[in-house]
Amino acid sequence: MSRAAVVLSLLAVLSLLAAAPTASAQQASAAEPVVLTVYSDYACPWCYLGNGRLNALVEEYDVQVEYVHFSLNPSVPPEGLRLADYFGGGDEGAARVKASHSRLKELTDQQGLPLRQRDHTYNTRKAQELASWAAEQGKGLAFHQATFRALFAEGKNIASTPVLLDIADSVGLSRRGARRVLKSGSHAAKVEADWAASDAVSIETVPSFHCGEYWVIGVHGPEIFRELVEKAGAKKRTQSGR
Numbered sequence: 001m002s003r004a005a006v007v008l009s010l011l012a013v014l015s016l017l018a019a020a021p022t023a024s025a026q027q028a029s030a031a032e033p034v035v036l037t038v039y040s041d042y043a044c045p046w047c048y049l050g051n052g053r054l055n056a057l058v059e060e061y062d063v064q065v066e067y068v069h070f071s072l073n074p075s076v077p078p079e080g081l082r083l084a085d086y087f088g089g090g091d092e093g094a095a096r097v098k099a100s101h102s103r104l105k106e107l108t109d110q111q112g113l114p115l116r117q118r119d120h121t122y123n124t125r126k127a128q129e130l131a132s133w134a135a136e137q138g139k140g141l142a143f144h145q146a147t148f149r150a151l152f153a154e155g156k157n158i159a160s161t162p163v164l165l166d167i168a169d170s171v172g173l174s175r176r177g178a179r180r181v182l183k184s185g186s187h188a189a190k191v192e193a194d195w196a197a198s199d200a201v202s203i204e205t206v207p208s209f210h211c212g213e214y215w216v217i218g219v220h221g222p223e224i225f226r227e228l229v230e231k232a233g234a235k236k237r238t239q240s241g242r
Contacts, residue, residue, distance in 0.1 A: 033062040034234040039208040042124040050207040069128040069194035078159040080120035114153035123159040132190040142171040
């Protein structure tokens with residue numbers, strides 16, 4: 001996350017905590033579940049961390065999660081790009097990679113998420129196309145989680161067709177169907193629409209979370225995410241009877 005992203009995150013939290021529940025938020029509490037829109041990219045390690053916290057939130061609150069794909073860097077080649085080069089190259093790039101991994105490892109360990117030391121980042125376009133298809137098959141969340149795991153826990157190239165087919169197979173999707181989606185580009189327009197939707201609301205930092213009239217930018221502690229969905233009218237599952 002960049003310095004600008006940190007500033008945005010702090011402003012978002014202050015805005016969220018200062019806002020009082022509106023009539024629309026109170027009315028939304030009667031219509032369950034509340035929709036939580038998440039803007040993210042598989043290449044983003046903070047999205048991986050945020051996804052882990054999101055899983056806990058969904059278990060506690062009656063919310064419906066909808067993912068909107070975003071691309072941090074669509075120009076990354078399918079074979080990947082060395083992280084050290086991605087972060088400027090040379091000793092400085094290598095140092096930034098090491099520092100970023102150290103900080104992320106501390107946070108993922110606290111959350112019980114596995115994290116592998118990576119040396120490459122990969123293009124996520126094809127993974128997003130397959131994720132759009134997986135969502136139509138009712139496997140969107142499972143595919144989302146498995147793709148993050150493949151990259152950050154196993155260090156796999158999620159731009160690779162064999163890797164993506166294995167991910168699809170692991171969550172119970174048709175391997176033949178997944179191959180057809182990747183070969184035909186049948187869901188490319190859906191990904192383009194997601195990118196356009198991200199641009200339309202000026203998404204510059206991921207993960208970004210939108211619920212009701214409220215936004216949280218970046219990854220924060222569980223209490224901030226609880227505050228977000230509660231202000232939008234979400235109830236705990238024990239309260240909603242779900």
